[in-house]
Amino acid sequence: MNQPTFRVDVTKQQFVFSAAHFITFAGDICERLHGHNYKVRASVEGPLDENRYVVDFIALRDAVLEETSQLDHHVVLPQNHDEIKVVVGERETTATFRDRRWIFPKEDCVILPVVNTTAEEMARVIGERVIERTRDQFSDRLDFIEIAVDENEGQWGVCRLPWPKS
Secondary structure (H helix, E strand, C coil), X not given: CCCCCEEEEECCCCCEEEEEECCEEXXXXXCCCEEEEEEEEEEEEECCCCCCXXXXXXXXXXXXXXXXXXXXXXXXXXXXXXXXXXXECCCEEEEEECCEEEEEEHHHEEEECCCCCCHHHHHHHHHHHHHHHHHHHHCCCCCEEEEEEECCCCCEEEEEEECCCC
């Protein structure tokens, strides 16, 4: 017999972060440094627990808010790009792409474990970090987490991750 599937979605006004970034595309084009007011939505799927809910909305909300707060008002840079090289010094972070160079105050940068700072890659990182923050509380009960990052009023990058089982 098929069992119903349940999902919790949280999207809050606080799930907004303003950040600057640049990406490469088409092999050798590097766009200009620019910013977005990103919005985030989080969804988790799984069976209902003894309280008849998938997860506590507040716990999920707080985990997502922690991640969006850490990105807010920063320059987001990729750690794993083949051609964008990021070097963190004592006081400055320098990013280079071929003959272009950007220098930022160290505290203004967040370096993410991504190839390109796209909405899709940011969604993956936020999802992985929300899992880390909530794993003990939510245990093995969930099936999936999905994080969506909107970078421009209706342009969403989405990553769906299986929930890790022990």
